[in-house]
Amino acid sequence: xxxxxxxxxxxxxxxxxxxxxxxxxxxxxxxxxxxxxxxxxxxxxxxxxxxxxxxxxxxxxxxxxxxxxxxxxxxxxxxxxxxxxxxxxxxxxxxxxxxxxxxxxxxxxxxxxxxxxxxxxxxxxxxxxxxxxxxxxxxxxxxxxxxxxxxxxxxxxxxxxxxxxxxxxxxxxxxxxxxxxxxxxxxxxxxxxxxxxxxxxxxxxxxxxx
Numbered sequence: 674x675x676x677x678x679x680x681x682x683x684x685x686x687x688x689x690x691x692x693x694x695x696x697x698x699x700x701x702x703x704x705x706x707x708x709x710x711x712x713x714x715x716x717x718x719x720x721x722x723x724x725x726x727x728x729x730x731x732x733x734x735x736x737x738x739x740x741x742x743x744x745x746x747x748x749x750x751x752x753x754x755x756x757x758x759x760x761x762x763x764x765x766x767x768x769x770x771x772x773x774x775x776x777x778x779x780x781x782x783x784x785x786x787x788x789x790x791x792x793x794x795x796x797x798x799x800x801x802x803x804x805x806x807x808x809x810x811x812x813x814x815x816x817x818x819x820x821x822x823x824x825x826x827x828x829x830x831x832x833x834x835x836x837x838x839x840x841x842x843x844x845x846x847x848x849x850x851x852x853x854x855x856x857x858x859x860x861x862x863x864x865x866x867x868x869x870x871x872x873x874x875x876x877x878x879x880x881x882x883x
Contacts, residue, residue, distance in 0.1 A: 687841055689848065690848045691805050694708075694803075695821070699801050699803040701798070701801075704786075704788025705798065705835065706752065706786040707788060709843070713843070713847060717753065718752070718753055719783070719784060719785065719786045720752075721750040722751065723750075724746065726747070727747050728743060733766055733834060736824055736831075737831045737832075737834065746765075746780075748765045749764050761843065762837070766834045767832060767833035768831075768832055771831075772791070772794075772827065791825060791827065794827055796825055796826065803820070804819070804820060806820045817840065818841040818843070820839075822835070822836045822837075823835055
Protein backbone atom coordinates (compact mmCIF):
# COMPACT_ATOMS: atom_id res chain seq x y z
CA UNK A 674 0.00 0.00 0.00
CA UNK A 675 1.29 3.46 -0.86
CA UNK A 676 0.51 6.36 1.44
CA UNK A 677 0.22 9.81 -0.10
CA UNK A 678 -0.19 12.84 2.14
CA UNK A 679 -2.53 15.65 1.20
CA UNK A 680 0.40 18.04 1.66
CA UNK A 681 2.25 16.14 -1.07
CA UNK A 682 -0.69 16.91 -3.34
CA UNK A 683 -0.59 20.57 -2.36
CA UNK A 684 -4.06 20.41 -0.79
CA UNK A 685 -4.50 23.26 1.67
CA UNK A 686 -8.16 24.25 1.33
CA UNK A 687 -11.60 22.77 1.86
CA UNK A 688 -12.29 23.01 -1.87
CA UNK A 689 -8.99 21.25 -2.57
CA UNK A 690 -9.92 18.37 -0.29
CA UNK A 691 -13.33 18.15 -1.99
CA UNK A 692 -11.67 17.92 -5.40
CA UNK A 693 -9.31 15.17 -4.26
CA UNK A 694 -12.10 13.29 -2.52
CA UNK A 695 -14.34 13.45 -5.59
CA UNK A 696 -11.46 12.11 -7.69
CA UNK A 697 -10.84 9.21 -5.31
CA UNK A 698 -14.51 8.28 -5.01
CA UNK A 699 -14.87 8.31 -8.79
CA UNK A 700 -12.02 5.86 -9.41
CA UNK A 701 -11.67 3.67 -6.32
CA UNK A 702 -13.51 0.38 -5.80
CA UNK A 703 -12.83 0.60 -2.05
CA UNK A 704 -15.91 1.14 0.19
CA UNK A 705 -16.53 4.86 0.62
CA UNK A 706 -16.65 4.68 4.42
CA UNK A 707 -13.17 3.16 4.56
CA UNK A 708 -11.82 5.95 2.34
CA UNK A 709 -13.40 8.60 4.58
CA UNK A 710 -11.94 6.93 7.66
CA UNK A 711 -8.48 6.94 6.11
CA UNK A 712 -8.75 10.65 5.38
CA UNK A 713 -10.03 11.59 8.84
CA UNK A 714 -7.91 9.03 10.70
CA UNK A 715 -10.90 8.15 12.84
CA UNK A 716 -13.58 5.50 12.87
CA UNK A 717 -16.90 6.36 11.27
CA UNK A 718 -20.28 5.04 12.37
CA UNK A 719 -23.74 5.44 10.92
CA UNK A 720 -26.70 7.07 12.62
CA UNK A 721 -29.74 5.55 10.95
CA UNK A 722 -32.49 8.08 10.34
CA UNK A 723 -35.01 5.93 8.51
CA UNK A 724 -35.55 2.53 6.94
CA UNK A 725 -38.34 1.02 4.90
CA UNK A 726 -39.05 -1.58 2.23
CA UNK A 727 -40.27 0.00 -1.00
CA UNK A 728 -40.62 -0.51 -4.73
CA UNK A 729 -37.55 0.15 -6.83
CA UNK A 730 -37.66 3.10 -9.18
CA UNK A 731 -37.14 2.37 -12.86
CA UNK A 732 -33.64 3.88 -12.67
CA UNK A 733 -32.72 1.78 -9.61
CA UNK A 734 -34.05 -1.39 -11.21
CA UNK A 735 -31.96 -0.76 -14.33
CA UNK A 736 -28.81 0.19 -12.44
CA UNK A 737 -29.02 -2.91 -10.23
CA UNK A 738 -29.88 -5.33 -13.05
CA UNK A 739 -32.65 -6.39 -10.69
CA UNK A 740 -34.47 -8.71 -13.13
CA UNK A 741 -37.61 -10.09 -11.48
CA UNK A 742 -36.88 -8.26 -8.22
CA UNK A 743 -39.14 -5.22 -7.95
CA UNK A 744 -38.65 -4.11 -4.32
CA UNK A 745 -35.69 -3.31 -2.09
CA UNK A 746 -34.81 -1.99 1.35
CA UNK A 747 -34.15 1.75 1.65
CA UNK A 748 -32.05 3.15 4.50
CA UNK A 749 -31.03 6.75 5.18
CA UNK A 750 -28.57 7.99 7.75
CA UNK A 751 -25.66 10.18 8.76
CA UNK A 752 -22.03 9.08 8.81
CA UNK A 753 -20.36 10.53 11.90
CA UNK A 754 -16.74 10.66 13.04
CA UNK A 755 -15.69 9.56 16.53
CA UNK A 756 -16.32 13.09 17.86
CA UNK A 757 -19.80 13.24 16.32
CA UNK A 758 -19.05 15.47 13.34
CA UNK A 759 -21.29 14.69 10.37
CA UNK A 760 -19.04 13.37 7.61
CA UNK A 761 -21.83 12.64 5.15
CA UNK A 762 -25.52 12.13 4.63
CA UNK A 763 -26.07 8.72 3.11
CA UNK A 764 -28.78 6.80 1.31
CA UNK A 765 -28.80 3.07 0.57
CA UNK A 766 -31.07 0.97 -1.61
CA UNK A 767 -30.22 -2.71 -1.15
CA UNK A 768 -31.56 -6.03 -2.40
CA UNK A 769 -31.44 -8.13 0.80
CA UNK A 770 -31.94 -11.41 -1.05
CA UNK A 771 -28.62 -10.91 -2.82
CA UNK A 772 -26.49 -10.69 0.34
CA UNK A 773 -25.63 -13.47 2.84
CA UNK A 774 -27.94 -13.95 5.85
CA UNK A 775 -25.30 -12.80 8.37
CA UNK A 776 -24.83 -9.57 6.40
CA UNK A 777 -28.60 -8.99 6.42
CA UNK A 778 -28.58 -9.43 10.19
CA UNK A 779 -25.72 -6.94 10.59
CA UNK A 780 -27.50 -4.46 8.34
CA UNK A 781 -30.43 -4.50 10.75
CA UNK A 782 -28.17 -2.79 13.30
CA UNK A 783 -27.87 0.95 13.68
CA UNK A 784 -24.15 1.69 13.92
CA UNK A 785 -22.24 -0.14 11.17
CA UNK A 786 -22.09 1.39 7.68
CA UNK A 787 -22.89 -1.04 4.86
CA UNK A 788 -19.39 -0.66 3.42
CA UNK A 789 -17.88 -2.08 6.59
CA UNK A 790 -20.39 -4.93 6.65
CA UNK A 791 -19.76 -5.99 3.07
CA UNK A 792 -16.04 -5.17 2.75
CA UNK A 793 -14.89 -8.49 4.31
CA UNK A 794 -16.99 -10.29 1.67
CA UNK A 795 -15.03 -8.61 -1.13
CA UNK A 796 -17.57 -5.91 -1.92
CA UNK A 797 -16.51 -3.41 -4.58
CA UNK A 798 -17.94 -0.10 -5.75
CA UNK A 799 -18.77 -0.16 -9.46
CA UNK A 800 -20.63 2.28 -11.74
CA UNK A 801 -19.03 5.05 -9.67
CA UNK A 802 -20.12 8.68 -9.95
CA UNK A 803 -18.81 11.67 -8.00
CA UNK A 804 -18.81 15.43 -8.33
CA UNK A 805 -18.14 18.51 -6.24
CA UNK A 806 -21.27 20.31 -5.06
CA UNK A 807 -19.93 23.48 -3.45
CA UNK A 808 -22.67 25.56 -1.85
CA UNK A 809 -25.41 22.91 -1.95
CA UNK A 810 -27.24 21.86 1.22
CA UNK A 811 -28.33 18.40 2.31
CA UNK A 812 -31.69 17.65 3.93
CA UNK A 813 -30.31 18.52 7.38
CA UNK A 814 -29.07 21.91 6.16
CA UNK A 815 -25.40 20.89 6.11
CA UNK A 816 -23.15 22.28 3.38
CA UNK A 817 -22.43 19.56 0.79
CA UNK A 818 -18.92 19.47 -0.69
CA UNK A 819 -19.00 16.18 -2.62
CA UNK A 820 -21.84 13.96 -3.80
CA UNK A 821 -21.01 10.40 -4.80
CA UNK A 822 -22.97 7.36 -5.85
CA UNK A 823 -21.96 3.81 -6.65
CA UNK A 824 -23.39 0.35 -7.16
CA UNK A 825 -22.12 -2.14 -4.59
CA UNK A 826 -21.26 -5.56 -6.01
CA UNK A 827 -20.44 -8.93 -4.46
CA UNK A 828 -18.79 -11.51 -6.72
CA UNK A 829 -19.92 -9.48 -9.72
CA UNK A 830 -23.57 -9.37 -8.62
CA UNK A 831 -25.06 -5.96 -7.96
CA UNK A 832 -26.58 -5.79 -4.49
CA UNK A 833 -27.08 -2.11 -3.62
CA UNK A 834 -26.82 1.53 -4.60
CA UNK A 835 -25.10 3.77 -2.07
CA UNK A 836 -25.09 7.57 -2.15
CA UNK A 837 -22.95 9.83 0.02
CA UNK A 838 -23.21 13.60 0.36
CA UNK A 839 -19.95 14.54 2.07
CA UNK A 840 -20.14 17.70 4.16
CA UNK A 841 -17.98 20.77 3.86
CA UNK A 842 -17.23 20.45 7.58
CA UNK A 843 -15.65 17.05 7.00
CA UNK A 844 -13.51 18.43 4.17
CA UNK A 845 -12.54 21.35 6.40
CA UNK A 846 -11.46 18.90 9.09
CA UNK A 847 -9.08 17.28 6.63
CA UNK A 848 -7.87 20.56 5.12
CA UNK A 849 -7.03 21.94 8.56
CA UNK A 850 -4.53 19.11 8.98
CA UNK A 851 -6.20 18.50 12.34
CA UNK A 852 -7.49 14.91 12.43
CA UNK A 853 -10.21 14.01 14.88
CA UNK A 854 -8.39 14.21 18.22
CA UNK A 855 -10.53 11.49 19.76
CA UNK A 856 -8.60 9.13 17.51
CA UNK A 857 -4.90 8.76 16.75
CA UNK A 858 -3.31 12.17 16.06
CA UNK A 859 -1.46 11.65 12.81
CA UNK A 860 -1.39 13.68 9.62
CA UNK A 861 -4.18 12.75 7.19
CA UNK A 862 -3.06 10.47 4.38
CA UNK A 863 -4.75 8.70 1.54
CA UNK A 864 -4.44 4.93 1.22
CA UNK A 865 -3.58 4.53 -2.44
CA UNK A 866 -4.51 0.90 -2.96
CA UNK A 867 -4.86 0.56 -6.70
CA UNK A 868 -3.37 1.84 -9.91
CA UNK A 869 -6.47 3.81 -10.92
CA UNK A 870 -6.26 5.89 -7.73
CA UNK A 871 -2.49 6.46 -8.08
CA UNK A 872 -2.90 7.61 -11.67
CA UNK A 873 -5.79 9.94 -10.80
CA UNK A 874 -3.95 11.48 -7.86
CA UNK A 875 -0.72 11.87 -9.78
CA UNK A 876 -2.54 14.33 -12.03
CA UNK A 877 -3.47 16.39 -8.97
CA UNK A 878 0.01 16.49 -7.42
CA UNK A 879 1.69 19.88 -7.41
CA UNK A 880 4.70 20.22 -9.73
CA UNK A 881 8.13 19.64 -8.19
CA UNK A 882 9.73 22.81 -6.97
CA UNK A 883 6.41 24.62 -6.49
